[in-house]
Amino acid sequence: MGRRILLEHDNVSGIETYEVYRKQGGYRSVEKAIKKMSPEQVVEEVQKSGLRGRGGAGFPTGMKWSFIAKPEGVPRYLLCNADESEPGTFKDRYLMEKIPHLLIEGMIVSSYALGCNQSYIYIRGEYMWILDILEKAIAEAYANGWLGKNILGSGFNLDLSVAPGGGAYICGEETALIESLEGKRGNPRIKPPFPAVKGLWGCPTVVNNVESIAAVVPIVNDGGEEYAKIGLGKSTGTKLISASGNLVRPGVYEIEMGITVEEFIYGDEWCRGIANGKKLKACVPGGSSVPILPHYLVCKTATGEDRLMTYESLADGGFASGSMLGSGGFIVFDEDQCVVRNTWNFARFYAHESCGQCSPCREGTGWMEKVLNRLEHGQGNMRDIDLLAEINKKIEGNTICPLGDAAAWPVAAAIRHFREEFEWHVNDRETSQKRNYGLVKEPSPIK
Amino acid sequence: MSSHKHTPISARHTEKPSFNAEQMAEVQRVIAQYPEGKSKSALIRILHMAEEAFGGWLSIETMDYVAEILKIQPIEVYEVATFYTMFNIEPVGKYVFEVCHTGPCMLVGSDNIITYIENKLGIKVGETTKDGLFTLKTAECLGACGYAPMLQCGKIFHEHLTPEKVDQIIEAYRSGNTNF
Ligand SMILES: Cc1cc2nc3c(=O)[nH]c(=O)nc-3n(C[C@H](O)[C@H](O)[C@H](O)COP(=O)(O)O)c2cc1C
Ligand code: SF4
Numbered sequence A: 001m002g003r004r005i006l007l008e009h010d011n012v013s014g015i016e017t018y019e020v021y022r023k024q025g026g027y028r029s030v031e032k033a034i035k036k037m038s039p040e041q042v043v044e045e046v047q048k049s050g051l052r053g054r055g056g057a058g059f060p061t062g063m064k065w066s067f068i069a070k071p072e073g074v075p076r077y078l079l080c081n082a083d084e085s086e087p088g089t090f091k092d093r094y095l096m097e098k099i100p101h102l103l104i105e106g107m108i109v110s111s112y113a114l115g116c117n118q119s120y121i122y123i124r125g126e127y128m129w130i131l132d133i134l135e136k137a138i139a140e141a142y143a144n145g146w147l148g149k150n151i152l153g154s155g156f157n158l159d160l161s162v163a164p165g166g167g168a169y170i171c172g173e174e175t176a177l178i179e180s181l182e183g184k185r186g187n188p189r190i191k192p193p194f195p196a197v198k199g200l201w202g203c204p205t206v207v208n209n210v211e212s213i214a215a216v217v218p219i220v221n222d223g224g225e226e227y228a229k230i231g232l233g234k235s236t237g238t239k240l241i242s243a244s245g246n247l248v249r250p251g252v253y254e255i256e257m258g259i260t261v262e263e264f265i266y267g268d269e270w271c272r273g274i275a276n277g278k279k280l281k282a283c284v285p286g287g288s289s290v291p292i293l294p295h296y297l298v299c300k301t302a303t304g305e306d307r308l309m310t311y312e313s314l315a316d317g318g319f320a321s322g323s324m325l326g327s328g329g330f331i332v333f334d335e336d337q338c339v340v341r342n343t344w345n346f347a348r349f350y351a352h353e354s355c356g357q358c359s360p361c362r363e364g365t366g367w368m369e370k371v372l373n374r375l376e377h378g379q380g381n382m383r384d385i386d387l388l389a390e391i392n393k394k395i396e397g398n399t400i401c402p403l404g405d406a407a408a409w410p411v412a413a414a415i416r417h418f419r420e421e422f423e424w425h426v427n428d429r430e431t432s433q434k435r436n437y438g439l440v441k442e443p444s445p446i447k
Numbered sequence B: 001m002s003s004h005k006h007t008p009i010s011a012r013h014t015e016k017p018s019f020n021a022e023q024m025a026e027v028q029r030v031i032a033q034y035p036e037g038k039s040k041s042a043l044i045r046i047l048h049m050a051e052e053a054f055g056g057w058l059s060i061e062t063m064d065y066v067a068e069i070l071k072i073q074p075i076e077v078y079e080v081a082t083f084y085t086m087f088n089i090e091p092v093g094k095y096v097f098e099v100c101h102t103g104p105c106m107l108v109g110s111d112n113i114i115t116y117i118e119n120k121l122g123i124k125v126g127e128t129t130k131d132g133l134f135t136l137k138t139a140e141c142l143g144a145c146g147y148a149p150m151l152q153c154g155k156i157f158h159e160h161l162t163p164e165k166v167d168q169i170i171e172a173y174r175s176g177n178t179n180f
């Protein structure tokens, strides 16, 4: 059994309540930090832990925290990114639903470290019932003196509240999140200035993913060095993986970074293999924005090494033969699935979610969607395929935020690895249309 | 000032909407979560509340009313209401089914589920049943990919859908027995 430090108590009955959570050792990190540590020492422990942002980019959390500007007399804000909209990702939801107090505890310790007296959890609007769960837990934390004025008699004050979005993937991008939290459309801002200098209402702001903030709790409890012992190399700690697609046992798993991909897909402890006895065709290991891997590059790298569940190993081979850990949205395709159809599906997603500010992204995503739609439905031609493969060159570096890239890279990767399948949709329109790709016969075999 | 594009009748309420005392208290609680002068931050949350209170969608009157509460220009509300896909700016049925059709759901059969619901309710995606009970929509990834196929109705996620389960869900909503 792998070590679980975030979801250690997820099966304890009543863990969503304050009493049970506290009995299991909850809020110890707040006591330790506030009574025995300075804010700088907390930041130092997070730096030592090697924790990397769990929202997708993998940027070291401690380093990000050290960048926050501290002008005299200006408030600072910590925002928790619970927008979780990257297709294939549903881990933050699981954590918040099951152990809401873990996130709240992490928010308190992190706010203390950053010197924030007001923090917000920005949650996607579709998770409205989780907003209720969080508000209930926050009320319990206030009632027990963990939030509010003069926490533990230390003079440290903190208010925490939850704000919902309204259904827009782009609001997961940190500056769009800030705009949205100011009550506006979620248009990303041009950087610099970075949020660490000018964020919410023009004040220094840190935005962190739910899982990153939750991980601060064990880091403070056990020390950064202990945390860094878990995992492998620069991929320290555990990672929540959201496994979906054609698996025997999809779901949310906490893994120690460094287990093999093969173990994760086929192991009894994890996904238990491909559903219905079918074969693995492909895998998108880190959410819809990362490159797809064909079956022969899923468990092994191009040089024949075991592929591991780490930032480095999943990226091994670069865009030519690797992918990314991203948000940990691990999507598995069985042999019956159509890569063309899925690529079109994802392109439709990005076209739908582009905020429309930059023309390369707004027009480019719409254009990719149209061309892929044509190909998928047997009306494309060979030139379309080449054009698509080149599209990222037009978008890359020409947009305000990375959504444009996130839309283009997976298309380029799909064509790189599955060109024959795209060509087949052009050369043999009839047969390619007849195959009932992507449609599993009802009733759904996935429990 | 620019005005919101709308169909003259359908996108209007006949009466001016007004939160009752309890709803207003909740609105004030949310506004108080933000510093002085930053109450616009409460906009999205209040729009969700307004939708729930005034028929499941946002009419011009509702949006103007929210602008009034927050002391902002109506256009600031229209902008937000039209940007975020969760907000309905046209009337909808009593129950809105939003079936996720993004990749991971598609891999395990969401397309079939959508067709099944269309046939069962006799409507296409985007339409409302004649009795005004159901509106069918598709949605992008709702964060339930491992429990797919799925649909969202209000605050509830219905997961691991099969045709039999869809039958049961529709039956439950029809009979008003919605204790899921
Ligand atoms: C288009 C787009 C969508 C994003 N969506 C999310 C999201 O849903 N959740 C998240 O935590 N980060 C998301 N991010 C990353 C955030 O911008 C930001 O890097 C992250 O919240 C930082 O937290 P971390 O350092 O703890 O990972 C997104 C980025 C982009 C460009
Ligand atoms: S890249 Fe796309 S999503 Fe990002 S700011 Fe530009 S138009 Fe908006």
Ligand code: FES
Binding pocket: A087, A088, A089, B100, B101, B102, B103, B104, B105, B106, B140, B141, B142, B143, B144, B145, B146, B148, B150
């Ligand atoms: S793809 Fe449907 S819930 Fe994520």
